[in-house]
Amino acid sequence: MEILCKAWKWARDQRHFDVHDRRYYLTPVDIKNICQRYKMDKRGVQPLVIIYQNEAQRKRMMKLAENVVFLDATYKGLTAYGYSFYALVARDEQQGRGTPLSYCISSDDTGEVVKIFLRSLKTTAENHGFDFCPRSFMVDRDTKEISAINEVFPNSSVLLCWFHVLQAVYRFLNKKESGVSGPMHAQTRKKVIDYIRTMKICTKLKWLRLKVDSSSSSGQTVYRHGTYRAGRLTPPAASSKGQGGSDDDTDWNNKD
Numbered sequence: 001m002e003i004l005c006k007a008w009k010w011a012r013d014q015r016h017f018d019v020h021d022r023r024y025y026l027t028p029v030d031i032k033n034i035c036q037r038y039k040m041d042k043r044g045v046q047p048l049v050i051i052y053q054n055e056a057q058r059k060r061m062m063k064l065a066e067n068v069v070f071l072d073a074t075y076k077g078l079t080a081y082g083y084s085f086y087a088l089v090a091r092d093e094q095q096g097r098g099t100p101l102s103y104c105i106s107s108d109d110t111g112e113v114v115k116i117f118l119r120s121l122k123t124t125a126e127n128h129g130f131d132f133c134p135r136s137f138m139v140d141r142d143t144k145e146i147s148a149i150n151e152v153f154p155n156s157s158v159l160l161c162w163f164h165v166l167q168a169v170y171r172f173l174n175k176k177e178s179g180v181s182g183p184m185h186a187q188t189r190k191k192v193i194d195y196i197r198t199m200k201i202c203t204k205l206k207w208l209r210l211k212v213d214s215s216s217s218s219g220q221t222v223y224r225h226g227t228y229r230a231g232r233l234t235p236p237a238a239s240s241k242g243q244g245g246s247d248d249d250t251d252w253n254n255k256d
Contacts, residue, residue, distance in 0.1 A: 047106055047107045047108030047110075047113065048083070048105075048106060048107040048108075049104070049105075049106045049107075049108075049113055049116055049117075050104070050105045050106070051102065051103070051104045051116075051117055051120050052102065052103045052104075052105075053101070053102040053103070053121075053124065057100060057101050057102060058124065058128065060090070060092070060099055060101060061090075061101045061102070061121070061124075061125065061132060062125070062128065062130045062132075064090040064091075064092065064099075064101070065125065065130060065131060065132045065133060065134070066133060066134065066135055067090050067091060067134060067135070068090070068091065068134060068135060068136045068137075068138060068159070069088055069089065069090045069101065069134040069136075069137055069138070070088070070089045070090070070091075070098065070137075070138045070139075070161075071086065071087075071088050071089075071137055071138070071139050071145055071149070072086070072087060072089075072139070072140060072161075073085060073086045073087075073109070073142070073145075075109070083105050083106060083107050084105070084106050084108075084109040084113075085103065085104070085105050086103065086104040086105075086106075086114070086117060087100055087102075087103055088100070088101045088102045088103075088104075088117075088121070089101065090134075101121075102117075102121055104117040110144065111144035111145075111147055111148050114144055114145055114148035115148045115151060115152055117148075118148055118149065118152040118153065119152055122152065122153075133153065133155060133156065134153065134156050135156060135157065136156060136157045136158070136159050137149045137153070137156055137157075137158050137159065138158075138159040138160070138161050139158060139159070139160065139161065140160070140161050140164035141160055141161075141164060141165075141168070146158050162200060165196070166193065166196065166197075169192065169193065169196055170189075170193065173189045173192060173193075174189070180192070
């Protein structure tokens with residue numbers, strides 16, 4: 001009741017007088033839909049957890065239920081109280097861009113909060129007659145996010161965001177403990193970054209080894225059995241009979 005009174009007072013102070021406009025005038029149903037409560041922790045504290053999803057987002061979630069989804073959080077500057085803000089986004093192939101599926105705001109940034117967020121989405125889907133089972137979650141290597149995903153969606157794989165991988169490598173290389181910080185090691189750091197980029201291009205270990213041993217000529221990188229040009233890889237020739245089964249043939253993109 002206190003939340004309702006404050007919401008109504010705020011709406012009138014902002015000169016919104018249409019009490020049927022639920023963007024400004026909350027109802028008990030709205031509060032029930034967006035707030036998820038759970039037991040107090042050992043400190044006797046019950047963090048605030050608000051999970052929001054409108055009807056349009058729910059329909060998009062149903063449409064993109066088996067797509068790759070992206071989960072990330074921000075902490076500074078977005079909320080006046082410094083609360084964590086999570087966004088779940090999926091790529092809409094028709095529009096060619098990301099589209100939000102749901103949001104979560106919490107006063108406590110823990111793995112339990114992430115689990116509550118993910119479980120609420122799963123429950124919402126079940127209540128509306130469809131299964132929300134993304135084939136993959138892309139994250140920035142946040143361990144609590146990965147742990148929550150593995151528990152709530154055990155059949156979904158976890159992918160690391162390429163931008164965050166490079167960012168982490170770059171930041172480490174510029175630290176003193178890396179041994180290659182400072183202007184004297186600029187070329188060494190560049191080689192490491194180039195090598196990491198190469199790992200993204202080569203989906204098999206043997207291709208990576210061929211790439212590392214390759215020589216540069218006429219603006220392209222020449223392999224023993226293939227070429228790399230303009231961001232595209234032509235695979236090396238298949239191994240001869242009797243030479244299969246090597247670890248070098250491992251397909252890094254194969255989950256199994």
